[in-house]
Amino acid sequence: MAPKRHFIDGGHDSRPPSEKRNRVDGGPSNPEDLKKSIEEARRRAQAAFQRSGLNAQPAPSAPSPTAPPTERKETQPQGIHPRLLGDAAKIQEKFRSLAPKFASIQANKRLQSGRSQPATKNVLDAKPVPLSSANPYLSGEADRKEGPKPKSMHRALQFHRPGKYVMQAEQIRRDEQMQALKERIQETARKAGLQDELLDDERILRRPMPPDAEWWDLALLPGKTYDDVPDKPLAPGTAVPTTFPLIEHDTSPVDHLVQHPIPIPPPTANIQVQPHGVILTKQEMKKMRRQRRAAEQQDKRDRIKMGLLPPDPPKVKLSNLMRVLGNEAIADPTKVEARVRREVAARHELHERTNAERMLTDEERRARRIYKTKTEEAKGIWCHVYRVRHLVSPSHRFKVRKNAQQHHLSGLILVHPDLSLVIVEGSAKALKAYKRLMLVRIDWTDSGRPKDQDEGEAPAPESETFDLHDNTCECVFEGPVRERALPMGVVKMEDCASDLKVKERLGPKLAGYWDVAKRSSMSQDP
Template sequence: MAFSRRLKLDLLTTSDAPKQKLKRRSQNIALSYVTDTIIDGQVSLAEFGSTSVQNRRKAPAIEWWDEPVVENSSYSAVKVENITGNLFIPPALPPATTTYAPPPQEIMLTKKERKKIRRQRRMAVVREIQEKIRTGELPPPPPKVKISNMARVLNEQMVANPTEVEKLVREAERKRREAHEKRNQDRKLSKEERREKIVNKVREDLKKACVLALFRIGDLSNSKLRFRVKTNAVELHLTGMCLMVFGQPGMQLVLVEGPPQNIKKYINTMTKRINWGMPFPLQAQAAPAATGESSQQSDQAQDPSSSTQPSPASGSASLRFPNQPMIPIETNFCKLLWKGVVKKPTFREFRMDCVNSSTAAQNVLQRMGMEQCWKMAERDATSEKVEKMEDKDQTLFSAL
């Protein structure tokens, strides 16, 4: 236990030391508030005194939570009957942002596990049928007699008349085979149903991710190449456009968008399967400068995509795909420039466009919001030219 001197206690009780200490604290708090407010630039120093700050908010006569139990806005009269033992619990407010739990991940089963699940499912169906046969809900099936077991199942009849028994067994086998084929045919989807099923699958995959791929092709004057480019895109249910520019070899663009799996197949087709150096059709080789209707009709017959309708960006109704190559056939190429995920599809179908200048091509892509594709193709073409020049210079230097 610690004792204090009597003199110290007398000074604390008789002097104004505590009051002075409290006053100094209040003045320091006021000065710090004034300093912070002036530093923030909200008010000027002239609005405040040196040591005092006015109270900017007056205390209310009563608090809002006491209004139901007081009268005349005063604590002097209290409604005792309104005071109960119940507690007021305010309702919980919803959060400002709603967070959802991530969906459960699909379990990838092995081939052995999938076979086991299928076997168990089929066994359950067979047990259910057997139980209905035991209870009398279904009639028992006839014995499944085959050529291999007819001597054991129909022993007595086989001895009496083997020819007739064999005929009956073969007839039963034929009926079972026909019933099996009929069930398969009834379960088979029609052509329209199969197409609708594929389209629905593509739509579901597009909701998960939409992938855009950009190709740069050397020359698309060959109608066979244009036919392959469009047909493969349509068969894979892809949308996009094939943009061909006159007088711009190496700047023929193909943009396709769709589900990831379909885009993967299309990229494999464009970069590996199509022979970009294939020769032109025989009619085009026989009449290279043909301008009559016969050559135009043969070109349209070989390539449905080479329509005579004017492109909206061409500005001319006479623009057609040319029949002569813009570059040597053996140097033709197809290069994948970019592939990535986009927010949503831009095109409604796959179409073929033919324009007469790079400006018109940029306008077409700008209307679709794809102007960066042309810039990307130009950069790639420029870098390719620079690399070829460097290789040529290196070859000359090594020869020297």
């Protein structure tokens, strides 16, 4: 710095001639030109800082003469107030300390290169440039449609293969013949009473045609058809024709009165459930018995003290003979022992006689069982329907019928070649035990031994023809009923060869059980 300062002040340069030559060749040798160059560089740096938004002035490293202010040709943009900048003011203050302490062209270049460039827009956000409408053969942007290119209409001719329509006609004729054959078979089955045997899908899914008049409208239609109903109401003063519906006629059954249907009591209306008392535990029951017996014993003692009852005779046994009788037993022990044995036998006989008097006879036991059955039936009558695939084993038939009788159930057992139907009615308690018998206790795959067959004999030939490895039993219906449909205490078993006989035996009230059982059988069959 000393040689440079000396050179600026106008002193002599003591450097070698080679260095002088290099200095003269690389810059101005006149001090006045050098000062102008430095001042021009400072002005450029200051202008660069102002354009970049930084108001900081470079720290002066050496005193320099002030240059006259020059007029700016272009107006500088006004900056934002510092209070409105927010966080931007802090960032500006941060970059202010990074300003160079001296003026140089390199600092100006760094500031110019560090200026933020305008952000380029995303190519995807750019809007499509509308097509020019100068070409009349191009459609506008609104008329353009996205999607695949439509197929060309200029295609080669496609001929049908020979015999195509002949085969279609033959297929239609075969379908008509098959339909006619089905109708002929159904008509023959309807005449023979075997309509239920032909349960095909077409007959089940086909809906019947609507009738000419519904049954609830027959009383209002003199002609029994809906053709008599006019499209428009009659004009006032026009005579009512005879075929006009009886809705607006004088003799019409429709009036301003409301007909209330007769209320039907529900199945559970007659159920009388008695309220249960307090249910005690075993410890509480023992305590209550102990207290009751103590009270009875104390009452008996009080009566004996008042002379209302004679005192009980001493209860002498062989174990307490010497302690109770004492001297008498010592005087004649044989006689005392015989008397004590007679008293023990008399007490035992009295005990047995009292127990026998308390026991119920066969008639009383039967009456008590019937009373309990009626009490359970007063809570409601229930019905169970079971479907058995094969009910051919004599052992199975005996168990099904005998257990229903023992539980006082009324039932009907129908044996059909396809399946067997078991219908039982009774109390809920009895049917609970019977359901366990049918679904758990009986092994339906075991044919068993006939009742009159010995262990060494061969099984009956009729039971050998049935394979019971896939025999099953299923409860298809259970629920309450209003009243019994079968006589109480009667269980009948009948063989029916066709569906018509089964429905005739069941009647209109129970025919639905057969339909439910057969429908469930069809759904389970492979």
